[in-house]
Amino acid sequence: MKQLEYVVLARRASQIMEELRKGARKPYSEVIDVSWGDPHRAGVKPLSFVRQVLAACLYPELVNSNKLPVDVRQRAQRLLGQCAGGSIGSYTATAGIAEIVHRVSEFITRRDGGAPSHPENIFISAGSQWALQNILKVLVNSKSSPKTGVLTPVPCHCTTTLSIMGLGAVVIPYYLSEEQGWELQVEELDRALESAKGVCNPVALYVINPGNPSGGKISPEQRTPKYIFVSKNMYHMVVFHAMLPVGHIQRRKSIQEVIRFVSEKKLFLLADEVYQGCVYGEKSEFISYKRVLAEMGPPLSDTVELASFHSASKGFMGECGMRGGYVELINLDPDVMKYIYKLFSKDSCAPVLGQIALDLMINPPQPGDPSYPLYNVETQNIRTMLVHNVKRAFEVVNSLPGFCCQPVEGGAFAFPRLHLPPKAIQKAKEVGLQPDTFYCIRLLEEAGVLISPGCEYGQKEGTHHIRFCIMTSEVMMEELLRRLTCFHTQFMKDFS
Amino acid sequence: MKQLEYVVLARRASQIMEELRKGARKPYSEVIDVSWGDPHRAGVKPLSFVRQVLAACLYPELVNSNKLPVDVRQRAQRLLGQCAGGSIGSYTATAGIAEIVHRVSEFITRRDGGAPSHPENIFISAGSQWALQNILKVLVNSKSSPKTGVLTPVPCHCTTTLSIMGLGAVVIPYYLSEEQGWELQVEELDRALESAKGVCNPVALYVINPGNPSGGKISPEQRTPKYIFVSKNMYHMVVFHAMLPVGHIQRRKSIQEVIRFVSEKKLFLLADEVYQGCVYGEKSEFISYKRVLAEMGPPLSDTVELASFHSASKGFMGECGMRGGYVELINLDPDVMKYIYKLFSKDSCAPVLGQIALDLMINPPQPGDPSYPLYNVETQNIRTMLVHNVKRAFEVVNSLPGFCCQPVEGGAFAFPRLHLPPKAIQKAKEVGLQPDTFYCIRLLEEAGVLISPGCEYGQKEGTHHIRFCIMTSEVMMEELLRRLTCFHTQFMKDFS
Structure with a gap:
């Protein structure tokens, strides 16, 4: 509907x-x-560097062309060496090109201040939503009665809610606080979980950080009426509360609370972190669930089951049409990991150029590289x-x-x-x-x-x-x- | 296992x-x-024309470069004009770029000797297996008892059997006749369907034409023992019957029999036709299920539900890593079509370059075009x-x-x-x-x-x-x- x-x-x-x-x-x-x-x-x-490397991978004659910067050509050559038969037209391993999977784990480790990430926990997919669907398939028992429930934020983009319902599970809505800039509040998670009693069997919590569709942590004084302009004419009926699109960035304390919550309630944590590159505020900082979990130490860091999603579709790159994303899985049972491997196997592999776009996103040109100035x-x-x-x-x-x-x-x-x-x-x-x-x-x-x-x-x-x-x-x-x-x-x- | x-x-x-x-x-x-x-x-x-157009779509500076043939550049420019924002980095409509979907329907009409094909019946997907999974989701009732059954050839590549089982359905094997060059025999379909009684509820027949993994229509004299060389030494224990890889091409009569069979048994027909471009024999001809069905006329042509799959991964192009395929759906209920639309919506869209690869496959250079000779x-x-x-x-x-x-x-x-x-x-x-x-x-x-x-x-x-x-x-x-x-x-x- x-x-x-x-x-x-x-x-x-x-x-x-x-x-x-x-x-x-x-x-x-x-x-x-x-x-x-x-x-x-x-x-x-689009970013020139990204498109140049991808074009050279597609049409390797460009690797020898002096029209492209030397680091572009080297990068393309290295990537082609990692494709079967030296062609991006070949299938890859189920989880993605091994070297790219490895570099994704290095990127995560770097991003998370050294909290280790292991390549065998990473699956590259045709966009993050595809990976999410595969993980949901593991969590949802379509035959169970009562149905499987997934705590899902409101507002939430509808691809995820459609996926949950499509698998025969129930969306348990928890409302983000519009007044607090679409903040996630643990009391609301409690309320939502309570509301599921007798309705379904909650197994997972889905969080989006930074938020989608919106968010914006604003200080109380910014929310005072002085900003609300009520006109004297006919338009006064329409009031836009433009909570601005920080994609509400969760603070460390809030993430810790959520982690304690899922641990206590025995929920699987699905962290949609595809907007992690969309943090522009001077004082805003993206901190991943994975990092906070690792830094909280045992027993939480050894037990809380977490799937963290990222994508080449968002951020400055914005290559939605390439379909490249990944999921990192933490603390999953080895048998479940085997089953997940099988699920990803069914999809053959993620589009190779999407995989490469991901690689370029996590390893952009560095100062000193010929492509860096542009x-x-x-x-x-x-x-x-x-x-x-x-x-x-x-x-x-x-x-x-x-x-x-x-x-x-x-x-x-x-x-x-x-x-x-x-x-x-x-x-x-x-x-x-x-x-x-x-x-x-x-x-x-x-x-x-x-x-x-x-x-x-x-x-x-x-x-x-x-x-x-x-x-x-x-x-x-x-x-x-x-x-x-x-x-x-x-x-x-x-x-x- | x-x-x-x-x-x-x-x-x-x-x-x-x-x-x-x-x-x-x-x-x-x-x-x-x-x-x-x-x-x-x-x-x-890879084919140069394909890679040149794709590279120019990725890196539009190449459209103005005189290094690429003029028809390549024109083609790329036209395709970019059909992408949102003129970028292959944008999402497309759920079923694919409208113009490409349209050209797929034109290709099918041409291929099938004028049997009409309608764009609204076509969904472009990240490879044919992905489309197949979505159609299977509609056919399989994971909660039903007995389980849903799908008649599936043996031998058969395992991505399909995994998909069927993954959805909670049962594979009903029907054996291709190795002795007849892996021919599909309707009596065997009958036997297989009979074998399902009391075990599951058969709803669909999956056929692969031309065959995968193998096939080869060979004449009886070619199968006489004179070709079997039994050695006098230790190796005589190993005999390879190399049924050669025509990917057994079904004859019109056989296809008609299958269509009558599914009509009589009220089965949905899943026709995997991804090897349609792999027909090299002088006397071999690929005829699509769609064409035969249309030519059989009413009531069959108005009633048999058919899904036909094709892909850019196979044939001379072999662009597996691009992930581009499509399904054409025939005689489906409009409400079911709406539901299928929703299923494809969840996947955002097929990779744009895969969509374009598909377009290049069905519309290759023609005699007179600068790219044609190469x-x-x-x-x-x-x-x-x-x-x-x-x-x-x-x-x-x-x-x-x-x-x-x-x-x-x-x-x-x-x-x-x-x-x-x-x-x-x-x-x-x-x-x-x-x-x-x-x-x-x-x-x-x-x-x-x-x-x-x-x-x-x-x-x-x-x-x-x-x-x-x-x-x-x-x-x-x-x-x-x-x-x-x-x-x-x-x-x-x-x-x-």
């Missing part, structure tokens, strides 16, 4: 694009699609663009009545709350849509902007949100804000 | 490769791996290489006592039968291995050749086989044959 709301939007967007291609006249010449966490779709340029400029530009985008987005939002804007640290999504006028809610009911879907479909039709409604991600009863990606080019963000402003004005006129 | 036999071999092969890298002295300097249907792994070169030379070379390989392989085999060799039409695998000496079978029992696995592991240790044992694919009780890929470079085939000959001599000495 939930998923279908977005499908309606996406299908209509395709139709509109087709109509535009066929010369239909509309107030816009193209659809801006910021409904995905997909930077390239939204105009962000790589550095490009990543700095993306950083700058992002900060600019969010600043501009919220300047514009603040200039409109009914919007509320918070300072920004970083991330990929905005998930502002939307107070809809009663007439709009009534109209949505009449046409059989969720109110926020109704808002989104009007925005799409009238302004050619595709964003996704909060109901896709789960939200507290009676609240409405929209989500859009802020990793866009500056030009696209400006155009998006222009269209949103015009649409919003008209929408409020229509439903005042 | 079955799968684990090959895992033992593959793991040992990795260890040996690692030992060689570290300088270990062995009778060989590298391991020849012909255990996969993976041409590039076995030394076949493309033509390369594909002709692969064809010639293959014919040469098989001819040489069986010359050598014929020069050894106990081998039997048949004329060759084409394909990717040999699956010869192996009559092992009783002492070898006894020894295998002692070490807890299947006899053919035992043979393969000795071949690996002593000669550095990795092939797979027949027990991986299923075989009649008491028979043993080996499987190896014949899509290799000529050099590799020669070396493989040299090593196999030496090993075989020694093995028979040891167990005579």
Whole structure:
């Protein structure tokens, strides 16, 4: 049901694009699609280093071309030497190319301040969600009665909730605290677990850190009413609480609490950490579950079962279309590991270029490398663009009545709350849509902007949100804000 | 269990490769791996046109480079225009890039002599096996009692059997007739279906056409004993019935029989047609299930539910590592199609470069295109290489006592039968291995050749086989044959 709301939007967007291609006249010449966490779709340029190495791997004649930097060519040559038959067109081992798996474990060890990581615990997959599905298959007993339950955050992107339900398990929602910048609170985990009693058999806790779709740790004074601008005109019905997209970064203390919680409740911990590269705030720091667990020492570090996911689709690289991700598994029984190996075997192997993209993400050019200056400029530009985008987005939002804007640290999504006028809610009911879907479909039709409604991600009863990606080019963000402003004005006129 | 036999071999092969890298002295300097249907792994070169277009899509600076043929650059530019944000790093629609899906349907219509194909029935996936898993999920009720059954050929590659069992269904084996070149016989389907009574609830028939792992329609005179050379020396215990790898191509009449069978028995038809590009024999012709079904007319053409799978991993292209395949679905209920859409949605999308590889496979350069001459030379070379390989392989085999060799039409695998000496079978029992696995592991240790044992694919009780890929470079085939000959001599000495 939930998923279908977005499908309606996406299908209509395709139709509109087709109509535009066929010369239909509309107030816009193209659809801006910021409904995905997909930077390239939204105009962000791929990193040259990444694309150069991948192109040279695909077409090895380029290894001998002087058009590419020498470190690119060396890197491609080394990677090709690690592919069967020297071709990225060959299958790889089930867990991925052995050398890349090894370098992933080195990356994790480096990232986690020396907490050891072992290659045999790592599986490279066609994106992190694929790996998650395989781990869920191990956790979910589709035949059990009561059903298997998985504690899942709200809001949460729907690929995971669909996977859980698709396996015949039950989503046990725990609500992130919007007022605390979408913070995860252990008391809420307790409540959710309690609510599952008699309904299902909870076996796992799924956490997303940094958060998706949104989050943002903001200080109490930033949440005072002085930031809330209530207009004197018709627009005052709409209030956006733009909790800004830090992708709420969990603090060490909070992670420790969660680890103690899963240990006590005997839950498997699924840590979706794909946004770990999306931390831009000066004072923000990503700390992995794996690291905190290791540093807590025995008995926790020897017993808590943990799967940590990462991906080449997110961060500055944003290579969603390559399909490269990995999972690291901690403290799993050797027999379970064998079974997991079999599950991954069924999928043949992850796309080889996705595996290589992962390798490039975790081992970017270093100062002194010929590719470093350009790589550095490009990543700095993306950083700058992002900060600019969010600043501009919220300047514009603040200039409109009914919007509320918070300072920004970083991330990929905005998930502002939307107070809809009663007439709009009534109209949505009449046409059989969720109110926020109704808002989104009007925005799409009238302004050619595709964003996704909060109901896709789960939200507290009676609240409405929209989500859009802020990793866009500056030009696209400006155009998006222009269209949103015009649409919003008209929408409020229509439903005042 | 079955799968684990090959895992033992593959793991040992990795260890040996690692030992060689570290300088270990062995009778060989590298391991020849012909255990996969993976041409590039076995030394076949990728097609330049394919790699050039893919490289230009990855690194669009190449579109403006005069180093690449103009049709390559135009093709890349057109494809990039069909990617969101002009980048192959973006997600695509669930079923794949709309334009590519459309061209797949055009390809199918062309291939099938005009039998119409509709884009909305096609899903592009990360390889055909992934699509197959999604369709199986719809067919298998993991909670049902008795379990869901799927009629599956023996021999059959183990990814499919693992998928079926992994979903909690039962594999109902039907045996291909080795004596008839691994032909599918409807009487055997009847027998298999009968055998399932009281055991499971059969819902689908899985067929592989052209066959995998092997096949070969040979005339009765080719099967007379004059071809069987029984030596006067110790080797006479080993007889290879090399049914050659046409990947048994089903004739129209046989396909019609199968369609009538599934219609009568109310089975869903799963047609694995990934080897459709591997038809080299002058008189052989691939005819798709879809085409035959359409040409049989109503009521069959309106009612038989069919899923047909194809892939960029096989044929002359052999781009296994790209992970690009598709399924076409015929006569499915619209509600089931909606559910299948949801299943594919969970996987985000197929790797974009895999989608593009598929597009290049179904639309190769045409006479007159600047890339055509090279493309033509390369594909002709692969064809010639293959014919040469098989001819040489069986010359050598014929020069050894106990081998039997048949004329060759084409394909990717040999699956010869192996009559092992009783002492070898006894020894295998002692070490807890299947006899053919035992043979393969000795071949690996002593000669550095990795092939797979027949027990991986299923075989009649008491028979043993080996499987190896014949899509290799000529050099590799020669070396493989040299090593196999030496090993075989020694093995028979040891167990005579």
